[in-house]
Amino acid sequence: MTQVDILILSNGPGEVTTWVHPVVRALRQKFGDDRNQVRISVVLSPCSNASGKEAAIALSYPEVDRVQGAEYFWQFLLWGKTFDNWDWRSSGVVVFLGGDQIFPVVIGKKLGYRTVVYAEWSARWHKWIDRFGVMKPKVAAVVSQKYAHKFTVVGDLMLEAGESLDSNSPSAITPSLKTELIGLLPGSKAAKLAQGVPLCLAIAEYVHAKRPQTKFVIPVAPTLDLQTLASFADPQRNSIAEIFGFSGADLILPQDSRDKASLKTATGLTVELCQENPAYHLLSQCCICLTTVGANTAELGALAVPMIVLLPTQQLDAMRSWDGLPGLLANLPGVGTAFANTINWVFLTFVRRKGLLAWPNIWAQEEIVPEIMGEVQPPAIGEMVLDFLAHPEKLDDIGAKLRNTRGESGAAQKIAQIVGEEIREIRK
Template sequence: MTEAKNRETADILILSNGPGELTTWVRPVVKALRQQLGKRDEVRISLVLSPCPNASGREVAIAQRYREIDRIQAAEHFFPFLLWGKTTENWDWRDHGVVVFLGGDQFFPVVIGKRLGYRTVIYGEWDTRWHRWIDRFGVMKPELIDRASPQYADKFTVVGDLMADTATVRNLPLPESILSQAPNPLSALKVDSSDASSTNNQLLKHSPETELIGMLPGSKAAKLAQGVPLALAIARHLHAARPQTRFVIPVAPTLELQTLARFADPQQNPVIHQLGNVSAELITSQGQPFLKTSDGLRIELYTDSPAYDLLTQCRLCLTTVGANTAELGSLAVPMIVLLPTQQLDAMRAWDGLPGLLANLPGVGSAFAKLINWLFLRKSRLLAWPNIWAGEAIVPELVGQLQPQQIADLALDLLTHPKKLEQMRDRLRQSRGTSGAASKLAALVIEELNQD
């Protein structure tokens, strides 16, 4: 059977789960697949989502932005598909295809691949399983090959870190929002009102004197409850010391603006009183949303996703832990990583048994406090760039954090540009070489062309 004939009758089924995997794994891989496959009608790409403790419920909306994907099934329909092979829309399947694992449980491609009669490819970041039943493994590091039995070594290929491809998959127009050239961050944003519903086409501009600071408080309620008040209070301290500084929150695609604003309201978020006591309200002017504090300070809200072109213009970002640290690291954007513990039960997105216990009704909060207390007792690196480098190249602040403490560290970095440049250089070095998505896509196509 020729390669062309194989492709004409082929399906690629991608299995994934959470928002982090969708943005840092699925997105670059489907782009690389389409680039290497050529004509769209040669291969159909389907995405099936599985349940994830980090899920927001808007994963389908995220995936629908990836035009390379032809069909998407939501996580709530996953188990009928796993158990009986039935999708909610009764998808048809071609005789020839590949199942690609990009998040979830590595057992899933074993079952689904056997049922469909498809070959299977797993991307392994930290571990690989089911070596006997999986056809190919594209792994992040050679160490994963050493851990496998030698009889399966020929199934492994080192492709690199998919997260390191974040910077190379940008190719996006710069945002339409225009930051005012006036150095006073309390002045109004000037937005082109001719197309207020879109924020895609104009350059984001600011004067050379303006410092743009990115705030990434998270996308889930557990993180936002602490992250939003902390960001507001830090912004107030920074603005008092450096009035040329402006602030922006790249809003996660899974997060509604009204939901974000609730965490800036002391009547709905009592944690505000523990973290600087700065509140804000949501305002939209000329189509541009922002949070406005009682003293008039604005924190702009940028809703296009991904916000890479915006983030690369930030002199510094303040971020919670998670996949966003990988994206910032891949973009070589200096950052301070924050993990406040005023609410010790806030972190519940653990894998396996800890995640199940932390999310149990009624007793989950107690389990979460215990699990997080045990976790925090042991010193470990939390930000992805630090994990990649094996050392703290970006600051990680953990504990009963206070806004003034963080603002002082940020001010030290802002007043010493060489420190920021050194951090940027270290981030470039730690992120590794790009190209993992292209290499993994090549593996998938090799399996696709197997008779």
């Protein structure tokens, strides 16, 4: 059997957790755990949304053998050498799971490897990429017939969250048995956390004051430590908290292994902090979640968990969480603030009119889950939450619509199948 290297190219926290994880798991299921035969490496490229912990997260996956962080990417792209001077086997496949689609073209040529690209919305470099796994048929529909044989519809990798949840698990309880648990997902990057943490906690306080039986939990992003999260709940360290009328919260660390960390607000509300990752079983028990835009909305949609998507705009300069060139410009030293304000103004003026920013709404091309953008205040959102809790049939309707938008499943397994086909090509 020919020894093979599989090189995964990825970038941001969303891609590493929702794309890389299910794909490397599917690859090991297909090829086995013998690293002498199949070795899996991950190389990260720069991303404006990166936290700096993506390499550690990727390395924590038992299916992965080695990881190189984004800070060393450009020397690898230009010269084909990693920081630790990795050896490469003579045969291999480059699998693109985030970044710029030109990267697998260049790296594949340098290493002499076959190339497989996962494409959500558009596929490029058809002539030089060997295979494409695309999210939906329309991605392949615009491709020249000359390259049509390279395309396979695999479905949406974001939906692997739903696939990984065992419906027979004790945690996967039916809606009628759900406790009144509300999930708070304020984000993982400082740009979102600065507004998201005090806003979500202030809403929780408002709801709990009128409906004391409600419980709240924050699934902590794997890129975030508890002390950093708690700093955004401290008005002395996060002045934006005052805008939402939030008085602050203290971090309560567990006294023994049976307890969990929590945030205790000035009103006495305790919000549990869950560090399990992924937190799919926990999220599946939530009757509703409050979340920012991003990969969170895809995971909640895949789990059919109703949500309210919050896009507060009180601090435009704080909203630097943009992908691609806009994000890089908005985070430039010195001039980044001007770019951030300009980009956000354009977004609010033009993109806002179109709506559909949450992934489930994009999939369905209609607003299934509410998207609340503007100068959001806790009482208004709190009343929305209270209305949903008082009318569970509305939540059931959203959940049913979310289940209908899941689309084709099993994307990770289909990508692994494509990689297997490319390896067979190598061995011919």
